Amino acid sequence: MQWTDEEPDAADLPNLLAHKDWAKDRVDEIDQVGRIVQNTVDGIGSAWVGEAAAAWKSGVSEIIEVLSQCKYEYQSLEAALGPLHSGLSSLRSSMDGVRQVEMAWGFTLQEHQGIAEQRASWLIVNDPASRGHSLETVPTIGCYPDDTPDIQRARIDLLAARDMVTTAEKVLAEAQAEREEGVRKRRTLDSDASAALAAAQAAMPKTLPAGIGDGSGVIPVSFGLSLIRKTLAGLSNQQLRDLFGKPGAGGDLAKIFAGKLPAPGDSVPGLGPAVVAALAALVNAPATLDRREKLTVLFAAISPEDASRLALLFPGLGNIDGVPFTARYDANRINVAAALKSRQDNQGVLDQIVKNAQAKLNQAQKNYESGLTTPIKVDNNPYGPASNVNPYLVLLQQAKEALTEAQNAASENFKLSNMSGDPKNWGTYWKYLNELTPTYAIGADGKPALGPDGNYQQQVGHQILVFSDEGPGAVAEVWGNVNTAKQIGVAVPGTTTTMSTFPGASNDQAKTFMDKAFKDKRFDQSMISWAGGEFPQKIPFVEGAGPTPPKSAGDPSYANDLGQRLYRFNDALAAQAPGAKIAVGGHSYGGSVVGEAEQLGMEADRVLFIESAGTGPGVHGIYDYPHANTTKYYQMTAPGDPIFYSQLSGVHGEGPTFDPGITPLETGFLDDTNRPGSGLVQGVDAHGGVFTKGSTAWKNMYGFYTNQQIEAKAAYSFQLTSPGYQPPLIDVGTDQPYAATHTEQEWQITQNAQNTR
Known part of the structure; x- marks a missing residue:
């Protein structure tokens, strides 16, 4: 100047x-x-x-x-x-x-x-x-x-x-x-x-390595990523996987790369610049079905190894529909490693926040106790007219809430990032990277592939198809090989799903069915557990939550957002596995999510509403689904499950229990092999109890996902325990979609007749 x-x-x-x-x-x-x-x-x-x-x-x-x-x-x-x-x-x-x-x-x-x-x-x-x-x-x-x-x-x-x-x-x-x-x-x-x-x-260096800068000799404002990517360019895909997988150093490396997408001007050795340029243009455009289709075409023209290389160098591809699933697994290992390292680095900060919150609560408690013996007259207090009140009551309550919030944040962080102790207690993200999981692979002899120990072959880590640690997070996990599967089940969980609770849902609602299918030699099966965004965390009127608590399952907006994501995800899945039959099941709030995706035009061979909140916001019946004439719809709602009141409310659309186009399935007994001696799946506990392995409900879900025989609901509950009762059975493979050709008026007449029987 x-x-x-x-x-x-x-x-x-x-x-x-x-x-x-x-x-x-x-x-x-x-x-x-x-x-x-x-x-x-x-x-x-x-x-x-x-x-x-x-x-x-x-x-x-x-x-x-x-x-x-x-x-x-x-x-x-x-x-x-x-x-x-x-x-x-x-x-x-x-x-x-x-x-x-x-x-x-x-x-x-x-x-x-x-x-x-x-x-x-x-x-x-x-x-x-x-x-x-x-x-x-x-x-x-x-x-x-x-x-x-x-x-x-x-x-x-x-x-x-x-x-x-x-x-x-x-x-x-x-x-x-x-x-x-x-x-x-x-x-x-x-x-x-x-x-x-x-x-x-x-x-200033007179010359820079090829691929760094624009050729003018001027160093870009942020050139570190380009330098590191150039360092990695000469490594094989497996060497890259090993590098990113190393504790500590691999996490630091992953943090720099996580979420990155190709940008104009990026280059990848072995791939033509036109391919990388086209990819950069597509992945930075809005997520649409058209983009997915163009990406599918682009990746079909390059080898799987090149696709994985792109994913390893640009891990943001892990969440892009249209990118091959195996490449997305590679990308999301890096994204998970980065999130793990960030959370480990942040654990000490969160623990200190807890200590500070505890100290503030202790002081607030002392102040409150002193206020009990020396009350102060407070005008304009929030509790009513001027009176002798303890002025520290509100501060004490705020301190308690702050401590609870801090403890929850620290606990959630630990549940995701813990690396020590018994493997059963490992954090979710550490498990995703290091836990042994079955490959469900088949050898050349047509039999299950075995590992060195003679048991079913295992792999290190999980197949994470969707992953984001931003905000409430997003995750999806694949069990088995989607590329060779003929039957693919997609399980959508419900309220209270978080990044730390997802593994339990993935195991109960997907992996157990995959294990059973493999044991039954149904080697053409694959399962996916999908939680692609934020789920509500509270249930109205439960635990003092009130009728409309924040992040309530009574809010259909979560289903609107998740349904959009599931719709696009299913489109990518169908393109990844053409010819495979896709069965989508939604539990609780997840049923409304599935209904929203159906309303948008999701194409599935069959859909199951499991103890579902409804058939989707604004849905009056399956005639609102564009593919109702080609999709088979089933539902199960156990007797006494309070979710029935959600179905009655209409907040999440028509209750599946009342829709004549949706075939009801039996929830039955807790132990289907001991009927009628076993207790029934019923009451409040039935909402999650339907996933009790070996129950009638569980067997029906297994048959639904694997395209086998399922049991229709008895006309009356007492029939289940009647001697000689023969349950009505449905062969999913030969079952036909309901002829959804009614007008809304005709549908209402049919429904009213159904309800008065």
């Missing part, structure tokens, strides 16, 4: 400070990149040898040299801008003082010069002793016995004014000297900064 001798402190200090901080951030970034590059080298180790290894190490050496040069450049820049900013800030402070002095004393000088001139002029006219004098020489001292009182006062005023003018001129002269010193300081600051900036410019 230009400056003058009058304004030697002229400068854009905020902009200068921003540039200094920018340089410091680049230094910090380079340090981080350097650590990760070194961790990468250490992670590869010395086992990799040969020409490819030598070429890779040469490329890494080049990058390390660039990092060293860049770091020196930015350190030099920070070293130049730091003293310049502090020096100019000090100069600004000094010049502000000078300007204040000049303004105040300049006014004083002008004022008293005027007074002196006025008094001297008056004396020249009215004082005989002053006649013939100039304004500057009019006498003010001496003995003049003939002076009148007016002349005496004029002489005194003139003397005081001349003294003040002298003082002001002296102060202003000192201010001018300080201004001149400021000019000298500014020249010195500029000279020193110019030399430091020249050194910084000289330190």
Whole structure:
């Protein structure tokens, strides 16, 4: 910024400070990149040898040299801008003082010069002793016995004014000297900064590795990701998987890459620039079925290995519909590793927040107890008219709520990130990366593939198809091989589903059915547990929640959002496994989610509403579903399950129990092999009790997902325990969709007739 001798402190200090901080951030970034590059080298180790290894190490050496040069450049820049900013800030402070002095004393000088001139002029006219004098020489001292009182006062005023003018001129002269010193300081600051900036410019690398920057030699504002990606470019997919999987270092690396999508100008060795450019354009566009279709075409033209490589270098692909599922597993391992590391790093902070909240509660409790013995009269208190109340009651309650909130946050974080102790107690994210899970693979002999221990083959980690740790999170898990499956079940859980409770739902509502199918040699089966967004966390009127608590299952907006996501997900699933029959089951609130997806046009072979809140917001009957004539609909609602009241309310659309187009299935007995001796699945506990393994309800869900025989609901509950009762059976594979050709009026007539029977 230009400056003058009058304004030697002229400068854009905020902009200068921003540039200094920018340089410091680049230094910090380079340090981080350097650590990760070194961790990468250490992670590869010395086992990799040969020409490819030598070429890779040469490329890494080049990058390390660039990092060293860049770091020196930015350190030099920070070293130049730091003293310049502090020096100019000090100069600004000094010049502000000078300007204040000049303004105040300049006014004083002008004022008293005027007074002196006025008094001297008056004396020249009215004082005989002053006649013939100039304004500057009019006498003010001496003995003049003939002076009148007016002349005496004029002489005194003139003397005081001349003294003040002298003082002001002296102060202003000192201010001018300080201004001149400021000019000298500014020249010195500029000279020193110019030399430091020249050194910084000289330190800039004359050339950068290919793929870094735009070819101009100018280092991008944030070049770390490009440098690291270049470091990784020479590694195989398996080497990349191993790197990202290493505790600690792998998490640091994952945190930099997590969620990243290809951008224009990115390159991937072995893939043409046109492919990467087309991919970048698509994945940064809005999520639509058209985008999914174009991505499916794009990935069909490249190999699975190249698809996985893209996913490993751009893990944001893990949540993009249209990307091959196996590639998404690779991407989401990185996203999970990043979330795990972030949560581990944050656990100490959350624990400290709990300690602070506990200390505040302890103090609030003491204050409250003191208030019990010394009540204070409070006017305008929230509890009514003025009265003797304990003023600390509200603060105590707030402190309790703050502690509960802090404890819940710390507990949830620990449940997701714990890496120690019994594997059963591992955190969810650590399990996703390290827990042994069955592959459900089939060998060349058509029999289940076995591991070294002679048991079913296992793999390290889970197949995570959707993953986000942002906000309430999102997750979906695949059991089995979708690419070879002929029957695919999609299970959608309900209220209170979170990232930490999802594994239980995934096991109960998907994995147990997959295990049974594999045992039954139904090797064409795959199961998916899907929780692709935020679910409500409270149930109206339960645990004092009230009729409309925050995040309530009585709010259909969650179903609207989740239904949209499920609709798009199902479209991607159908494209990934063409020819497979897809069965979608929604439990509780998940039933409303499934209904919303159906209303949007989701195509499934069959749908099951399991203890469902409804058939979807705004749905009056299955005639509202675009594919009702080609989809088979079933429902199960156990006797005494309070979800029945949700179905009656209509908040989540028509209750599946009342829809004649939806076939009711039996929930039956807790142990279907011991009927009628076993107890019935009924009452409040039946809402989750339907997933009791071996129950009639569980067997019906298994038959639904695997396209087998299921049991229709008895006309009357007492028939279940009647001797010789033969339950009505339905073969899902040959069952036909209900002829949903009614008008809404005809449907209502049919429904009314059904309800009066």
